[in-house]
Amino acid sequence: MKRRALLSTVAGSALGLAAGCLSDLDEPVETPVNPQTTMATTDPPTETTTETNTSESDSSIGLSVVNEDDKSHTLSVRVTDGDETRFVGSLDIGAGPGRGRSVENDLAGERTVRVVAELEAGATLDYEWTVTDEARHLELVVTSDADLEPRQRVRPALDAADLPYTVTGAKDIFAPPGATIRNRSDADARLTVAIDHDGSRVFERAFDAATDREISTPALVASHGTYEVVVEAEDGRTATHEWDIPENWGWPTLAVLVAADGSLRVGSGWPKTASVHVENEGEAERDLTLTLVRPADADTASDDAGGETGSGGADVSETNRTAPPGESTVGFEVPIGDVYELTIETAAGSETVDYAACYCWNTNVTVTLNGRGGGDGDGGGGGDGDLSVESFEYVCS
Template sequence: MRDRPRRTLLSGISASLVGTAAGCLSVLDETDETPSEESDASDDPFADLLAAVPADTADESAALSAVHESRLRDADVQDLVGPYDITHGTGLAELFAGDTGTVSRHVTVMDEGLESPFVTVFETESGDFDPARDIDAALETDLTTREHDTGTDYEFAPLADAGVVAALDGVGIVADSASTVDAAIAARDGDAPAVRDAVPTFDEGLAAFADADIRTVTTDDEWSWTYDALEPEDGEYAILAATVSEPDTLEIHHGLSLVDDSLVTDDLVDRFRAQLRSGGREIVSSDVDGSLLTATVEIDLAAERHESPGRLEAGELDADEQYVEIEVGAGDPTPVDELRLELDGEPYDEAIWADGRDEIEGGDTLLVATEDAEPYLRISLVHEGDRGMPTHTTLHADFEWTVDYDLDARTLSVRYEDEFPLDGDHVILALYDADDAEAIVSEPVRTTRPWTGTDLSTGDGATLEDVAPKTAVYVCWKEPTRSKALASDRIQPIGEATVDYEYETKTATVELAFEDDRTRPAAEYTVLRDGEPAATQWRDEGETVSDGDTLEPASVPVGTTISVVWGANDLPIGSGEADSSVSFDLTVENGTVTLVHDGGRPLPVSGLVAEVHIDDEEIDVPLDERTDGPFASGDTVTLIDELERDDPPLKVRVRRDGEYIDDAYDGEL
């Protein structure tokens, strides 16, 4: 058996090469141009590296990448075509992260099987590969010199994380195991078959775009996922490739080979081309040669490198200012005649927004006349070039409103306090149930347009009748949604309640607090004990309550929840839990379980019991049998001397005279 560790180097490999390419290409028009004819395998510019890829690294689901790193690096197109390399985003790519100029060319073969072999064969720019110097990964051991059965000497070391590395005659090899390196050298020296012998479709796929600087051929099924008319067995291979044809021109190639030309229908060809239409680029060649479909598009690299003006940031909407200023946060100088400013999707007057400029770049300010602006206006700057990217911002407005609620009359008053004139036709009051107001999807329980036909100015207001407490009100612009709110408020219950607890007397003290000197009917307030009305209520002691009034429920055990609700809808205004003000901890060491007093008041040990839970078992340990004095902060008591099981989860519940005090835990129950 071959030694194959887990392929941690390969984590992150893309599952769909065809899908990656589809978003990068487009078809605008076509010419009938046939790709270059296949040449002899020895003419392939990667023939020397391919010869060192052993046959058993590939099967029916394999993928192969041949990448001319230095060409792509010189053209600065790694970001554009990097995803075409099957090592992209994997640990293999990270091996050279410390020095991106190390690798000149590389060939990689792998498949999706986590236990399958993988190999990358590469050459360096210097022609002198030193693993200890040139890769950004720790070696598990020092390099050792080995002699292969073919007579070739090579340097070898296992990587600290996963995989192995070897160096010979200026060529580097990274693989899953020593046996894969051994097979690679045997293939390179002609003593074992190489991958091109095992998978002839790799040769066919590589030859489809023989001069490309990056080529990835996959024999795994990508086609049935992309084309409904195809089954997994209908395809031979898919290829993605790219060529730096000129300093500022990059050609992107895409190919699909089927097992028989009878599968190539007009509908399939149309769908193949449709997969390439999303990028807005012009196709320079496309062809159907028997069962092979190919297409090539060109990218203008100069245009690709150009950063469109973007990162817009809108200023404030101020009635005293003639314009709203829109800051351009980034972008290269771009002619104004290539740009278009839109307000809510409609083109805006260039004479205003460009303010006489011929070009726009990062740091510039665009203008929108205040009379043309409104809250939540969507502002877009569109670059009309082939690779131009639109950018957007929204004009938010921080207007002042006041909301008043008359509890007795159940009326809600909303008043506009700002100076910016608002079209009353677009202002909507939306009322939500307060419990639903923050839900992602919720509908208002009521809406109204009180200012229709008027322009709002400072002091204009409206009053809504029959508004219940526990209501959230939103002042909205054009749509009764929270996302278009100009202001919001909640109708809060009257008063707040606090709960204190005295452990020794088992008494809770509940106190009401009001913001002013008002009094309220006592019947509006109900004290709950674990959700049920308590035996003692304010209504039993008088008709009204005011700020500072208290109530003292008695015989309240530890753990009881005391809460206060207001009104017919039982709106909560405060709560608290009866707490012993004592905490405990557990330690387990060498089979000894110890209870620790972790803070709070001292406890007499008389009547104090530790109830030890070990899985489904329960053991009561009276503390007065283990210690004499009060159990105080920092004190410890041994509960179990020899725990029979290794590291079981533990829970200890401490009670005094049968009443719960607190729990302590060790491990997950």
């Protein structure tokens, strides 16, 4: 059985931080940045800080600490501007990924400051940060292996009077999207991002995607429609994405990623761990295989570190799990935000559903295993159990 519904809803509990979306994996529930809410916490009297569960960025100027580790940490931070100490204090930051604290938000104007940080686990960072109109925010990132890394959030000015691009007669997007570029590899990259609509190029720009920065452009498109996105690195790596923005999707995004392994990806959201809800009504364990596939007609290709590999119609994630009796969840990896097909297979059969895994456009899937599943751990021989899959998509509103 395959049932599919579309539900427009307000995303729930994620709290916004004025420094932004921090993690490529296991990202928190997505909440549009307007409005944002925060949760005040106490700290030493030297400064006031705010701890949040992060989502997307805004254009504020300042310094924050973010945690991509799944453990809580204590961080000592000192910020100096020449002979002047702008901040000194010790910060407790909750377990992540996606937990952040605002530290110093009064660094307007071009200047160079020195940021020295030390983690209780021993990692240290001594970083010279030049504050400019484009480099408006710096994150001190606690990595998943308890190291410290700097990450500048850069917002370049685009001298293009025709941006954001508008399609005549098309509906306006509620929150016109720009592109965000992240480099999680160990080598800087220069990337050219191009956007086409109906065979015409509407945007092209080269960006220096250094490993210590994240680039967020102003809005690039203002109209619902389908766009072709091409990203090319100087060394020849390429990735393409059919950027479809239906009228019910009011908070689209364009994500460009150089992954840790050097692969180049482009899509409608960041990599994350997704999951399906499983209801096993039998008394025995059942084996499940979840396969995430880009539809064969998707105009999508990507490069890995070794060369070009077309991904249209190819498996991009396959997960094998055993579901115990009762309710459980099965997780699987989404390599980049996109609209996929998800196939759930057991010994009793298989079902395929459309699976949107984009920023503010996602899918909930419930898998029901009825009765006994032949050959799945109970010694049965013959497919006397039933598989049913229910899915619905939801968007932020």
